[in-house]
Amino acid sequence: MSGSCGVSANTPAEPVPRDGSVIERRPDSAHPWSQTIPQTTLAYIMRRYQRSSYSVWPVVNAEMLLQRLEGGNDPSTYCLALALCAATMAQLQLVPLMNEDREVDSNLLATECLRLREEIDFRENLDARSVLVSLFLHVYHAKINKRNSAMLFIQEAISSARLLRLDEDGMVTKKWGTDEDVIANRDILFTLLWVSERGYAMHLGLKPSYASPTCLLDRTQASENTHVQGLLEHARLFAAFDDVLIRRSDSNGLSVNTLRETEAALSMLSLGQGDRAATRIADYCITKEWMRMIIWQEALSQHLLSSTSYLELMTFRFPVHVGRDLLRSLQGFSKSDLLPLGRDQLLKCFEIANSLADTVLCTSSILSSFQGFHFGPQDLLHALYQKLLPFLEQDSVLNSILHAKTAEALVKAPARALHFGVNERWSVEEQSNDGIDERLDFANNVRSGISEIHDFSFG
Known part of the structure; x- marks a missing residue:
């Protein structure tokens, strides 16, 4: 931020975070009206x-906002x-x-x-x-x-955006x-609102209030700003999923073809060329796998699944594929990459892991399908739980549910050590080769473990 942003000489003392980090002081400037929260505090946040959060909500010019505040x-x-600032403080x-x-x-x-x-x-005084x-009160x-x-x-x-005609095609020519x-x-701006409402409505099992599809800019129309491109790619996931979202509560349900075509469309989507913020990539990957799992859950609720289906989507094995793909996507991200995404993405990850856990616990044929492989679905679940643990600790209820199911899945899994003779000598190499050490260390070595999990094909 520019050093030109300042605060009143009468403003309370510079805020100090409890973690001891230093907040840059800005030059003093006159302020013509009283603020209950000092500008130094707002500037820091x-x-x-x-x-950390601009890539998620790339709609505020923070430097200009600070200048407007002081001027x-x-x-x-x-x-x-x-x-x-309320949304940012809560989210981060x-x-x-x-x-x-x-205390602020x-x-x-x-x-x-x-x-x-x-x-x-x-x-009565609406503007953008x-x-x-x-939007930010929603996030908070x-x-x-x-x-x-x-x-x-x-x-x-x-x-409010509709009253201001911000949802219309000519919004870019609007006089601001x-x-x-x-x-x-x-x-x-409206694309961000459209995506945000759809995502949250899905969590609550509701239809969005704005049922119409929105007009998405193509790559040639959109800004070269990577954050803009990232949001548009995210919106395309929702556009592909829209038919399922709008019609999933209809009494007639969704056809197999609709579910299959939607899942195929989601699977084919990918991030475009160019750099993307790690947070935006994580957001995209998590949302994509979550949507695929919702499609499978819809098929499950309509009793469309079969152990003999030629469509992987229509089998009980599908959550294993989604869990594997999510784990692969998450392995390169740190806690600081995922934290700005907030509770919504935690819920998405939980839904995927929880569906995988239920499938492993309730369908014995899933475990038997993996008997010949080095790692099984229970190992995937264990690794996914460990990867999500720093975020699950923010919610004791979700953590306790997934912890209990993961523990039960591991206990119910075949004991690999029983395949050894009682008098057989276990060398370090033999233990490693038979998965004992890897099983114990898998959660802390996700990257090395993922390489063992291939694109399985089941008959």
Whole structure:
């Protein structure tokens, strides 16, 4: 961020994170109206947004937002800053910041934002900033697992955008207000809302309020910005999945052909050329495998599965393929890559791992199919659980469910040591060759283990 952004000389002392990290001080500048949250605090959090979360929500020009905050008397801009900072703080699990004797956390930021937007009568004074405020309040409430509030806020964002005609094809030619220059990549603003509502509605088992498909820019129309390209690629997953999403609750159900064609379309999609932020790649990979698992769950609920089906999608083995593909996708990502994605992606990963666990526990034929292989489905489940553990620890309920199922799957799996004679000498090499050491160390050596898991073909 530019050093030109400043704060009032009367602003409380520089905030200090509890983890001891240093926050850069900005030059003082006059501020014509009172803010309850110092600009130094907001500036620190916005820099964290720019560094870690911009690739997920590439719609705020943080530098311009800071300049607007210090240079004008505009409560709507301040309200946007509060919402963005509340979402960022919650999503990244930032420690509370201290300003003198006052503690600033995401709850305080969200509370102040909600108070201020009612004061300024935002519903009758809508602009694109109001839309983003609703979006970031959705993110905040989703992170703290207030699902009803989160759903209402994202629907509010969609409705506000429609009132402003931001969902129309000609939105890029819209005349934007001077104060709206804090919004970046305006041509994908509604796409971000469209994807966000669909993803959250799927978690709650609801249809999205905006049922119509959205117009996605193709690669030649879109900005060369890699974050824009990444979001559009993410949106194409939802576009491919849309038929299933809109029709899955219909009384007639979905046909085998619809499920098969949708899964095939998802499998064929891939990221385009060019660099992508690690967070965006992880988001894409997790969402893709989650959608494939939902299609399989839909087939299961309609009693379409068969052990003799020629379509892998229509067998009980399909969760093994999805779990393997998810594990391959996640192996190169660190906790810092995945943390900005928040609770939504944790839930997606949990759904995949949980479906794999249920399949392993309830279908004995799955384990027998892998008897000749070095690693089996229970090993996949174990590795996936260990990979997700840093994120599962944020939710004790999900952690306890998956921990219990993983332990049960490992206990029920065939004991490989029983294949040895009681008098047979176990050398280190023999133990390694027969999978004993690998079994124990698999969770901590995902990369080496994945190379053992090939594209199996079952008859």
